[in-house]
Amino acid sequence: MPDTPPPPDEWTALLAARAGGEMPRGPLGRLFAPVLAAPVAEDGCVVVGRLAQTLDGRIATAAGSSQWIGGAGDILHTHRLRALCDVVLVGAGTVRHDDPRLTTREVAGPNPVRVVLDAERRLPATHRVFADGAAPTLLVAATDGPARHGHAEVIRMGRGAEGLDLTSLLRLLSGRGLRRIFVEGGGRTVSAFLAAGLLDRLHVTIAPVILGSGIPAFSLPEVSRIADGMRFGWSVTQLGDDILCDVAVGRARPGT
Numbered sequence: 001m002p003d004t005p006p007p008p009d010e011w012t013a014l015l016a017a018r019a020g021g022e023m024p025r026g027p028l029g030r031l032f033a034p035v036l037a038a039p040v041a042e043d044g045c046v047v048v049g050r051l052a053q054t055l056d057g058r059i060a061t062a063a064g065s066s067q068w069i070g071g072a073g074d075i076l077h078t079h080r081l082r083a084l085c086d087v088v089l090v091g092a093g094t095v096r097h098d099d100p101r102l103t104t105r106e107v108a109g110p111n112p113v114r115v116v117l118d119a120e121r122r123l124p125a126t127h128r129v130f131a132d133g134a135a136p137t138l139l140v141a142a143t144d145g146p147a148r149h150g151h152a153e154v155i156r157m158g159r160g161a162e163g164l165d166l167t168s169l170l171r172l173l174s175g176r177g178l179r180r181i182f183v184e185g186g187g188r189t190v191s192a193f194l195a196a197g198l199l200d201r202l203h204v205t206i207a208p209v210i211l212g213s214g215i216p217a218f219s220l221p222e223v224s225r226i227a228d229g230m231r232f233g234w235s236v237t238q239l240g241d242d243i244l245c246d247v248a249v250g251r252a253r254p255g256t
Contacts, residue, residue: 010024010026010027010028010029011028011080011107011108012108013029014028014029014032014036014080014084015083015084015108015109017029017036018036018083018084018109023036027237028080031235031237031244031246032080032084034046034048034200034201034246034248035048035081035084035085035180035201036084036180039174039179041200041251043167043170043171043174043198044170044171044174044179045170045173045174045179045180045181046179046180046181046200046201047170047181047183047193047198047199047200047201048081048085048180048181048182048183048199048200048201048202048203049183049190049193049194049199049201049202049203049249050078050081050182050183050184050185050190050202050203050204050205051185051186051187051190051202051203051204051205051217051218052066052068052069052070052074052204052205052207052242053069053204053205053206053207053217054069054206054207054209054210054211054214055206055207055208055209055210056210056211056212057216057217057218058211058213058214058215058216058217059185059186059187059214059215059216059217060097060186060187060214060215061211061213061214061215062213062214062215064093064097064215065097066097066098066186066215067098069205069207069209070205070207070239070242071207071239071240071241071242072240073238073239073240073241073242074205074207074239074240074242074244075106076106076107076239077203077205077239077244078184079104079105079106079107080107080109081182081184081203082102082103082104082109082111082112082182082184083104083107083108083109083110083111083112084109084180084182085112085180085181085182086112086113086173086177086178086179086180086181087112087113087114087115087173087178087180087181087182088102088112088113088114088115088182088184089114089115089116089117089181089182089183089184089189090102090114090115090116090117090183090184090185090186090189091116091117091118091185091186091188091189091192092116092117092118092119092122092123093186093188093189094184094185094186094189095116095118095123095127095129096123096127097186099127099128099129100128100129101128101129101132101134102114102129102135102184103134103135111134111135112135112182113135113136113137113138113178114129114135114136114137114138114152115137115138115140115173116129116130116137116138116139116140116152117140117163117164117189118139118140118141119140119141119142119143119159119163119164120141120142120143121139121141121143121145121149121154123139123149125149125150125152126150127150129152130149130150130151130152131150131151132151133151136153137150137151137152137153138152138153138154138155139152139153139154139155140154140155140157140164140169141154141155141156141157142156142157142158142159142164144156155169155172157169157172160196162192162195162196163192166192166193166196166198167196167198170198183199186215187215187216187217187218187219188219190202190218191218191219191220194218194220194230194249194253194254195220195221195253195254196253197251197252197253197256198251199249199251200249200250200251201246201247201248201249202232202245202246202247202249203244203245203246203247204217204244204245204247205239205242205243205244205245206242206243206244206245207241207242208241208242220254221254221255223254228255230252230254232247232248232249232250232252233247233248234246234247234248
């Protein structure tokens, strides 16, 4: 009889679960099961925000430098989220400061559709996300202009109370069959989704670094009492020298 093939590793099983297969029962399966769960929100999306911060809650220096706060484990985790999601979404500031490619170079798995929020269309088309053609890319803007920006398709989106209309954007993405949305950064963009009550999960990596100054992780409406802050259940996973906090946000928003 031929040798029995070895069982697939857990990451291979997760990629199969992404396509409708059975969810693996190991630690990766437990961590990423909420990402691959069926959407329950009316917009038809599962939305996961992610930030890497220092021990004192900074995501970048005052000058905007943020590469790399997290270590190798955090980078691997980020690429896994990209591979499991239909969309990786970032704000204009992340593209301006980091010039990311937003691809799955560190893991096996498909590149997601890349979505960049740039309401005023100020980013040049020379950034790699617009120029490399490595994956389908959407530029979301509130101003009129050409239908293409480098290799990116431009989507005209109205404004909401705090910038682009994110609720309408999620409905648009869901209508295109893009339902697992990974909001990779930066802090203002993740905060905008949180403030609008549009995050299902929040993955926050905390690195053993203290800066003492810099850009804070979250920018939300001010509260006067500790009791008015947002409080959640979470689980904690070791990522090399860092820790990952998986927070069950459940579309909560400040003040509720």
